[in-house]
Amino acid sequence: MATEALGWWGVPLGIIAGTLRGSAPFLFVSLGECLTEKSGKINLGLEGTLLMGAMSAYGVSFLTQDMVGSFWAPWLGVLVAGLSGMGLGAIHGWLSQQRRVNDVAVGIAMIIFGSGLAFFLGKPFIQPQASQLFTFNWGAWSSIPAVQSALKVSPLFLIGVAIAPLMQWFFRSTRWGLYVRAVGDSPDAALAMGISIFKVRFLSIMAGSFLAGIGGACLSLYFPGVWTERISSGQGLMAVALVIFARWNPIQCLWASLLFGGAQSIGPAFQSVGIDSYYYLFNAAPYILTLVIMVITCSPKRTLIGAPGALGKSD
């Protein structure tokens, strides 16, 4: 009704709404991947981590909502999502640092393992309705329902926005941030400084996976707010490409996430005003955007500015 009354204005409004909602998982996963890659390892398995986080957040919120109430249950879910992500990250962190083991291959294996585990454990949670996270209703001033629902902002999104500058500060101004950058840029120098490369990478991957797990919680407890097996549809992988686009800079990860969230909402926004003949092609927009961005930003002749020196090199 309301959308029809808005007419064509529904499209930009839908895209803004979708950007606010859809960029949260991108933001968390890309910040996690940024931290991981700064230490010199790639974690492609964040796709599996995202699914596992989405499943465990939803499951925990559903199972505990009678015990701790419907306000705290989803927050417990968010915490468990992060911890389960950390568990998967521990496997990746340990295995990808073994001799002759390629971190990309481990990532592919972790996608299969993580998504398999999420689908296996998540089977009972496909039907029931779990408590959702509360949202800030910043649209209450408007009388138009579409505007109201568009401006429902999740606290998780705001936390993500806050983490980006925090991570920037961490890399620039703290001792631990220096360790991570040293290990990622020049493992030999880090070794000479007396830093344990294994430990720094292991912890970076674990922390990054914690963030990615929370990104999964954004999917299942905020938007779209259900648990299905198709919930992530490659967002974990797009986030990996997004980090390249953001040149390993947390602040730019934030802008890139907003861009991707917006691209993702083009299809549903057009569908809401009645144009659905190209629905599937619009839905492919984020993938095409990722590919185009990678084609533009990458170059075969030089390494990218900001790329950690040891990234993608076997040790």
Added chain:
Amino acid sequence: MAIAQAPNPSPVSWLQRWRQPLEAVALPVAALLSALILFGIFCAFSGANPFAVYGSIYKAAFGNWSAWQNTLIRASPLMLTALCTALPARLGLVIIGNEGALVMGGLAAVVAGLQLGTGLPAPLTQILMAIAALCGGGLWIMLAGALRHYRGVNETISSLLLNYIAIALMNHLVEGPMRDAEFVTKPSSAELDPGLWIGNLPGSRIHFGLIYGLIACLIAYVLIQRTTFGFAARTAGGNIRAARIAGLPVGKLTLAVCFLGGSCAGLAGMVEIAAVQKRLNASLVSNYGYAGILVAFVSRHNPLATVLVAILLGGILASGGILQRSHNLPDATVLVFQGIVFLCVLFSDSLYGRLPWFQEKAVS
């Protein structure tokens, strides 16, 4: 025995000579066994008797002729999709666009089959469909290879993104321009003419796709191991700078190998359409592509080993239904098992050359 007449006729030297090749067989087998044990523990945690689960998998996969047929039907697309990862891997590229190449191959084959219809003799049309499928899948993966070579785009990520784009394209076509309005079960293209279907091997339910898979693996093996082209590809995969200095056309090699790999997955798409689905719809996306990545890594990108591993994994996939019915395990159990196998095999890679028993000792 011939060994006994060798210049140094002692059983010790025989063992010595075979220790290192033995390592290449023993480690993957040990990885598979430890994956089985871990999977058993996982099953025990979810309340199923692991030994009963093993028994069911064996029975459903290799228990009798009917089970073997189920297994082989699933193995044939796996052999083909595995080559999509295995061939570029010899060049040092990690391509995981198998699913997308399969979809593009199936799409191209259906378009060719529906356009040509019954105007030409059926065998000729089938050959043209196969060529369309080979080109569809091949060009799709070649795109990832070209982006890698000319723009330095990470081929793993780009090929994965191409999966989603291919699936979206197929969904768009079967919902819109290619939709058969009379078929209401789910959005699909029109059915292929029965004359264009791929038949079964005599006396079985196994379709001829199995033969395609076996031939493709054999050709791939010969190409990689026994030709100068394969030697050049392996050289470039081993040390790309040395290959450039030696004057090898690395770019052309990349494109050609990616095309060949993708065309194998494309052929798998055609086989699935013409032998199983008979029309194009979302059922074509059934995870054969992702399972093919696993097959390629477990077989260490060796096309002959691919045949064996594909049959093994085909059996595991065939047992998915029985796990659900008689052990009350969700269908994702098979996916968990695949993940465990993948992780164990990767870990076993790090053990090469580390176990003292397999090292050649200096014969005094």
